[in-house]
Amino acid sequence: MPNDGQQSIPAWYSDAQTPMHLQGSHARAMERSRALHVAVAACIEADPSLIGTAKARVTQWLRDGSTPKAYALAWLELLDHPPAVLVEQLGARTERMHELRQVSPFAGVLSPQERWRIHKEAGTAE
DSSP, rough: OOOSSOOOHHHGHHHHSSSGGGHHHHHHHHHHHHHHHHHHHHHHHHTHHHHHHHHHHHHHHHTTTOOOOOHHHHHHHHTTHHHHHHHHTTOOOOOHHHHHTSOOTTTTSSOHHHHHHHHTTTTTOO
């Protein structure tokens, strides 16, 4: 569940307790998600109207219950910040942003080609 702190990713995200064949997979997934949201942040800088689209999506989540309410409310709070704050937070390496990036209202902002490029750069292309 999202928290309001700006804490770093906790130690329990380490690979120490992860089976050998999965070591590093969480860290790669977290970094890939962060990289995708850094790209989204660049899109928002170019077109701030994307924030309104994201707010509409989160409002729909609240209406239809398709996303846990705590996440939807946390996104609404973040989306109400000035665009510069949102852009900065999208790429933040904090526990809160790691959690929020797992349920992102920015689906569809990046083209498939852009997503594929980021996956390749992050070493996670299949």
